[in-house]
Amino acid sequence: MSEVAVSPSAKAEKLDAADELAALCSEFVLDDVVYLDGNSLGALPVGVPGRVDDVVRHQWGELRIRSWEESGWWTAPERVGDRIAPLVGAAPGQIVVGDSTSVNVFKALVGAVRLAGGGGGGGGGGRDEILVDATTFPTDGYIAGSAARLTGCELRPVAPAEVPGAVGPRTAAVLLNHVDYRTGRLHDLPSLTSAIHAAGALSVWDLCHSAGALPVGLDEHGVDLAVGCTYKYLNGGPGSPAYLYVRSDLQERFDSPLPGWNSHADPFGMSPSYAPAPGALRGRVGTPDILSMLALEAALEVWEGVSIDSVRRKSLALTDFFLECVSAYVPEGRVESLTPAAHAERGSQVALRCADAGSVMKRLIERGVVGDFRHPDVLRFGFTPLYVGFGDVERAARVLGETLG
Amino acid sequence: MSEVAVSPSAKAEKLDAADELAALCSEFVLDDVVYLDGNSLGALPVGVPGRVDDVVRHQWGELRIRSWEESGWWTAPERVGDRIAPLVGAAPGQIVVGDSTSVNVFKALVGAVRLAGGGGGGGGGGRDEILVDATTFPTDGYIAGSAARLTGCELRPVAPAEVPGAVGPRTAAVLLNHVDYRTGRLHDLPSLTSAIHAAGALSVWDLCHSAGALPVGLDEHGVDLAVGCTYKYLNGGPGSPAYLYVRSDLQERFDSPLPGWNSHADPFGMSPSYAPAPGALRGRVGTPDILSMLALEAALEVWEGVSIDSVRRKSLALTDFFLECVSAYVPEGRVESLTPAAHAERGSQVALRCADAGSVMKRLIERGVVGDFRHPDVLRFGFTPLYVGFGDVERAARVLGETLG
Numbered sequence: 001m002s003e004v005a006v007s008p009s010a011k012a013e014k015l016d017a018a019d020e021l022a023a024l025c026s027e028f029v030l031d032d033v034v035y036l037d038g039n040s041l042g043a044l045p046v047g048v049p050g051r052v053d054d055v056v057r058h059q060w061g062e063l064r065i066r067s068w069e070e071s072g073w074w075t076a077p078e079r080v081g082d083r084i085a086p087l088v089g090a091a092p093g094q095i096v097v098g099d100s101t102s103v104n105v106f107k108a109l110v111g112a113v114r115l116a117g118g119g120g121g122g123g124g125g126g127r128d129e130i131l132v133d134a135t136t137f138p139t140d141g142y143i144a145g146s147a148a149r150l151t152g153c154e155l156r157p158v159a160p161a162e163v164p165g166a167v168g169p170r171t172a173a174v175l176l177n178h179v180d181y182r183t184g185r186l187h188d189l190p191s192l193t194s195a196i197h198a199a200g201a202l203s204v205w206d207l208c209h210s211a212g213a214l215p216v217g218l219d220e221h222g223v224d225l226a227v228g229c230t231y232k233y234l235n236g237g238p239g240s241p242a243y244l245y246v247r248s249d250l251q252e253r254f255d256s257p258l259p260g261w262n263s264h265a266d267p268f269g270m271s272p273s274y275a276p277a278p279g280a281l282r283g284r285v286g287t288p289d290i291l292s293m294l295a296l297e298a299a300l301e302v303w304e305g306v307s308i309d310s311v312r313r314k315s316l317a318l319t320d321f322f323l324e325c326v327s328a329y330v331p332e333g334r335v336e337s338l339t340p341a342a343h344a345e346r347g348s349q350v351a352l353r354c355a356d357a358g359s360v361m362k363r364l365i366e367r368g369v370v371g372d373f374r375h376p377d378v379l380r381f382g383f384t385p386l387y388v389g390f391g392d393v394e395r396a397a398r399v400l401g402e403t404l405g
Numbered sequence: 406m407s408e409v410a411v412s413p414s415a416k417a418e419k420l421d422a423a424d425e426l427a428a429l430c431s432e433f434v435l436d437d438v439v440y441l442d443g444n445s446l447g448a449l450p451v452g453v454p455g456r457v458d459d460v461v462r463h464q465w466g467e468l469r470i471r472s473w474e475e476s477g478w479w480t481a482p483e484r485v486g487d488r489i490a491p492l493v494g495a496a497p498g499q500i501v502v503g504d505s506t507s508v509n510v511f512k513a514l515v516g517a518v519r520l521a522g523g524g525g526g527g528g529g530g531g532r533d534e535i536l537v538d539a540t541t542f543p544t545d546g547y548i549a550g551s552a553a554r555l556t557g558c559e560l561r562p563v564a565p566a567e568v569p570g571a572v573g574p575r576t577a578a579v580l581l582n583h584v585d586y587r588t589g590r591l592h593d594l595p596s597l598t599s600a601i602h603a604a605g606a607l608s609v610w611d612l613c614h615s616a617g618a619l620p621v622g623l624d625e626h627g628v629d630l631a632v633g634c635t636y637k638y639l640n641g642g643p644g645s646p647a648y649l650y651v652r653s654d655l656q657e658r659f660d661s662p663l664p665g666w667n668s669h670a671d672p673f674g675m676s677p678s679y680a681p682a683p684g685a686l687r688g689r690v691g692t693p694d695i696l697s698m699l700a701l702e703a704a705l706e707v708w709e710g711v712s713i714d715s716v717r718r719k720s721l722a723l724t725d726f727f728l729e730c731v732s733a734y735v736p737e738g739r740v741e742s743l744t745p746a747a748h749a750e751r752g753s754q755v756a757l758r759c760a761d762a763g764s765v766m767k768r769l770i771e772r773g774v775v776g777d778f779r780h781p782d783v784l785r786f787g788f789t790p791l792y793v794g795f796g797d798v799e800r801a802a803r804v805l806g807e808t809l810g
Contacts, residue, residue: 029466037470044466049458052696056457060642061434061449065442065775073643100691102665103508110555134677139666139691142679146662150515150555157677182675229692237465238478238695257551260507261544270587270780272539272562274547286505286544287634290643291457291697370470375675 008325008394015321015390021314025387027302028235034392034399036371039209039349039382042235042299051298055291067290076293077262078281083300084234084243087308088207088226089217094245096283097230097293101208101242102139103258104227107283108244109147109173110257112202112225115250118172120152127172127201128153133160137181140206144175150257160187164195171201178216179209179347182374184339186210186347190221197222208232212303213348213385214312218245225250233348233384236296244283251279260285302386314385315348322350322381322393329401338378349382354404363403369396413730413799420726420795426719430792432707433640439797439804441776444614444754444787447640447704456703460696481698482667483686488705489639489648492713493612493631494622499650501688502635502698506613506647507544508663509632512688513649514552514578515662517607517630520655523577525557532577532606534559536568542586545611549580555662565592569600576606583621584614584752587779589744591615591752595626602627613637617708618753618790619717623650630655638753638789641701649688656684665690707791719790720753727755727786727798734806743783754787759809768808774801 006014016022029044059067068074081095088095099107109130113119118127132144134157141157148155151172158166160176167174174196179186189205196203202224210216212233218226226245230236246254256276261267262284265275276282323337335352354360354377361373371381381396411419421427434449464472473479486500493500504512514535518524523532537549539562546562553560556577563571565581572579579601584591594610601608607629615621617638623631631650635641651659661681666672667689670680681687728742740757759765759782766778776786786801 029462031467035469041465041470041473043469044461049461049466052461053454053458056449056454056642056700057434060446061454062436064440064448065446065777067643068446099504099508100665100694102667102691103504103663106663137666138669138675138677138679141677142664142666142669145679146664150662231692237461238472239692239698240696241694242691257555258508258511259547259551260505261542261547262507264543264547268780270543272543272546274543274550286507286647287636287644289505289646289694289697291645291700292694293644295461295696372470375673 008328008397012390012394015317019314019389020310021306021385022389024302024306025389028387030387032368034369034396036369036381036383036388036396038384038388039232039380040372041231041238042233042384043387045235045299045302047301048237048295048298052291052295055294073288073290076290076297077284077288080293080297080300081243081280083297084211084230087303088211088245089215090219090245091248094248094280095243096280097243097296098241098284098288101206101227101229102143104242104244105140105143105175105206106147107256107258108204108225108227109144109175110151111246111254112173112204113147113151113153114255115224115253116172116202118151118153127170129170129172130155131158131163131166131171131174133176134158135160135180135182136177136206137208140175140177160192163192167196167199167201169200171199173202173204175204175206177206177209181209182378183351184347184349186214186345189216189223193221193223209347213315215308223247230296235299235302237292237299240292240296241289246280246283251282254282256282258285262286262288311385315383316343316346318383318385318388318390318393319346319348319350321390322383322397325394325397326352326400329397330404334404335379348385349380352379353377354379360403364399367399367403369399413733413802417795417799420722424719424794425715426711426790427794429707429711430794433792435792437773439774439801441774441786441788441793441801443789443793444637444785445777446636446643447638447789448792450640450704450707452706453642453700453703457696457700460699478695481695481702482689482693485698485702485705486648486685488702489616489635492708493616493650494620495624495650496653499653499685500648501685502648502701503646503689503693506611506632506634507548509647509649510545510548510580510611511552512661512663513609513630513632514549514580515556516651516659517578517609518552518556518558519660520629520658521577521607523556523558532575533557534561534575534577536561536563536571536576536579538565538581539563540565540585540587541582541611542613545580545582565597568597572601572604572606574605576604578607578609580609580611582611582614586614587783588756589752589754591619591750594621594628598626598628614752618720620713628652635701640704640707642697642704645697645701646694651685651688656687659687661687663690667691667693716790720788721748721751723788723790723793723795723798724751724753724755726795727788727802730799730802731757731805734802735809739809740784753790754785757784758782759784765808769804772804772808774804
């Protein structure tokens, strides 16, 4: 009973004082806004503006073309990939950065169908089906539709929980989101990957809403291919390049549908015939986008010495505390949490169903609490453990309560 | 005879004095280097660093997620496309910026095959052949190979001059470079486009080495689709996003192989089924890369009030004068120009075949003349009319003569 007696604000103070990641908020440009939209666009790391200015003024402006070698531009896609690798549980040499998430979903899915020996169109007996998370962020479904059409496969939407029953001898590849963008539900990557493998199919995981917020364990769980963006919990900046993971033992057979010159074994040989490079860089396509790529590289430096397990602990504490404060502050029946209560099923966001959610979010933003609205009736709040504190959480719930009161 | 008597350096002075674009060099960050590699990476426009800094510190750092609307991030791909449009002879609403050139070649070629009602794999009687410029920059050929494979077409490399004889009832699409990256040869876009149309096929032009250096006339010549990069004569910065042109009357039937959520008619409706947006934005894919996109937008401001015809006049004067100075300074027989003498066949670069070209270029760079080396024996010099002067040209040829003397 003593716990109930402690006010949310007093509890927030205690939790902030005990927060082992609290000092990291000085690595970000913050203000008096409670920013709970880092699951859409991460805040600006303080090291980024200076780095970008150097890339523009010195590397581009002064060294110009020499920077492709001297400033390490050419090798940035793999180098930055290796910076992301430990955050998603991957050994070096398996991640390459570049292009958008959508483009990487396309590479991964067509590549997976080919790795599975699949594809229809008169193949006869081959695997000719792609399963896709029916609750996924839409772009994955649209791109999966195109990958299916171009490889002669059939696309079948299934709820993630139903994948073990749905995956079968016809299935070439399964595309799943690790965390549902809308509800914040965390799917069981290890067991779903196992079920996919048991059926002889390949798994493609979209890590957009999990990377940087919780442990992924790509290598540990034997994931085949994965993609993710870098502008959410990785704070790479608006539209910063996405990444592609191809497990090392699959790389030699990975056959990209976008074999641009950057993925050639000898890109400056300018040979008319294509010969793919070994390793992760086989996933490259065209000239890498250097300004954004190096802004991302600078942004990733805040992770130096940060354990993803402590990030996960704080993330769960933040979402637990938010749900607790919402119970305390928001009148009964005004919101309903779509985010699972069980830790094993929760990402790093809380989605609340709420009547008139669009205008409620507008009022929250006017009062300095920034989340976002997802059509038709969802308030979405993302909790980035690197820069969100428990006091922020208490204030957000309190303002929400006042707005709905 | 009197002209012969004038020394190259005196002539350079005269030409510089009469140069109507001379003042534009103050729009770029230049130094005492003669930079003849703007056909690979354009120099830094002076307005870019400040703009990028504002995008990073203010738009991202302070407004954060609000900038998608308030700073015009969301509409940037079409807005920046409309900035490029007049430079390539396109009315507004037909160009969208984003992704790499390679990715856009893929969209354009698969889209063109579909527009032609083509594609093999049991279609029966459909157009099932893609012609590709055999002398092209390699990535176009590699990507064309993938587009052909995925649409069930056959890929046939042909020299551009042979296209009129090669294009036929089986041809769905023809991919050509406007200017050959190696020799600097300008291909005859109007007549080749006509020949392609006469055979009922679609033309896809790669403008990487012509846009910003000479008039293209996309609308005037009825080009179907086109792509180009923005980091050469458009000075957008390293790896800045490329663009896709789809002629307005084809847009409604343009069926992209990369139908990401950004190209949806209602992107925030998050509908599980795909419905393409009208207009140029049907060519979008994923979240646009904002830092690079807005750096490019700032870079394009230098074109305000600049006519592409005057750029072309100066470009030809620069390459004429360079060839003249090379004749005057370089010992007979040491270099051979691969760039056509006829203006109608010349882009904005000069390629010289030269024994030991790799080490010759190294020595030129050490002496402050920056061009580039293309395997196996080519010295490439690009002339950007916006910031290269005739004095630069004379110095480059003189240093080349001394290096080879």
